[in-house]
Amino acid sequence: MTTNFSAAEVRAAVPMSHAIEAVREAFADLAAGRFSQPDRLVFGTADNAVLVMSAHHTPTGAAVVKTAGVVLDRDPAIVATLVWTDALGQLTADAAAVTTLRTGAATGVATDLLADPEARKLALLGAGEQAADQVRAVAAVREITELTVYNRGAERAKRLVAALREEFPEMRIDVADTAADAVGDADVVCCVTSASDPLFELSDLPERVHVNAIGSFRPTMRELPDDLVKTASVVVVDQLGAAREEAGEIHHALKHGLRAESDIEELGTALTTRPDRVGRTVFKSVGVAAQDWAVARLLARYARTES
Known part of the structure; x- marks a missing residue:
């Protein structure tokens, strides 16, 4: 039985479509109060941080703990380890792979909930290690035919595009010169x-578009414009308490009275209330441990099935 999953083994064990369904279920359980999930511990600075996240699922008694070192000018930026424990034993996994997978899965859940069912055009701003899983997740819930990528470093964008063209040969994939160009006709x-500053202006966006923002994770970081x-x-977040403290966009909006806390919905609740898919919609995520738990549970099932 595999009890220590490498990044490649995480990928082999958990397809994106399975991760999306597992994370969807975990958010529903989170909203129903079935998780004990302490606030994330954050040490260091925005450029060089250590994060510790944990979650315990009351109905199953299973728990996960993840430690992650995030150095923004390092490649890879995230180096992390995850430990899963339940009544049958314990396993560990490369948590950088788990993190990008579960973050993509949350985007998939939110996009499936909020984006136009006929959405075909995706804009991707950023070409780091989280980027490919964002594309995989959106493509898992919508029939994406066109992808436009923008990154401040053009060479990194070109490398990502080359890899994605191999993975999605049926998709038209281009590189944009500016973020505004990338989002101009996106669904x-x-x-x-x-x-640290918004990537585009409100006027750059179509009137009907769904926007996922998963990159910023500190109050001083913002990808989205205030308006x-x-x-x-x-506006949907993964968890309101975490977003209030850690998501720069939400922290800033609440501090300056741009949006009431009562007008921000958690994803687990939104899965039940089913908000209207009208105008511009937003999903802001900083990541919560219940997502890690969901993917780790799939790894545990895989390990025991393969043994």
Whole structure:
């Protein structure tokens, strides 16, 4: 039985479509109070941080703990380890692979909930290690035919595009010169950067578009413009407490009265209330441990099935 999953073994064991369904179920359980999930511990600075996340699932008694070192100018930026424990034993996994997979899966859940069912055009802002899983997740829930990528470093964008063209040969994939060019006719936008300032202006977006923002994870970091957060028909976050403290866009909006806390919905609740898919919609995620738990549970099932 595999009890220590490498990054490649995580990928082989958990397809994106399975991760999306597992994360969807975990968010529903989170909303129902079935997880004990302490606040994330964050040490260091925005450029060089150590994160510790944990979650315990009351109905099963299974738990996960993840430690991650995030150095933004390092490649890879995230080096992490995950430990899963349940009544049958324990396993470990390369948590960088788990993190990109579960973050993509959350985007898939939110996009499936909020994006136009006929969405075909995806804009990707950022070409780091999280980027490919964002594309995989959106493509798992919508029939994406066109992808436009923008990254401040053009060479990195070109490398990502070359890899994605091999993986998605049926998809038209281009590189944009600016973020505004990338999002101009998009149906879905995924922001996966470490930006401190908004990547585009509200006027750059179509009137109907769904925007996912998963890159910024500190109060000083923002990928989205204030007026998008203020005027979006729906703003959904992974967990309100975490977003209030860690998501720069949400922290700023609440601090300056741009949006009321009561007008921000958690993803687990939104899966039940089913918000209207109208105008511009936003999903902001900083990541919660229940997502790691969901993917780790699939790894545990895989390990025991293969033994």
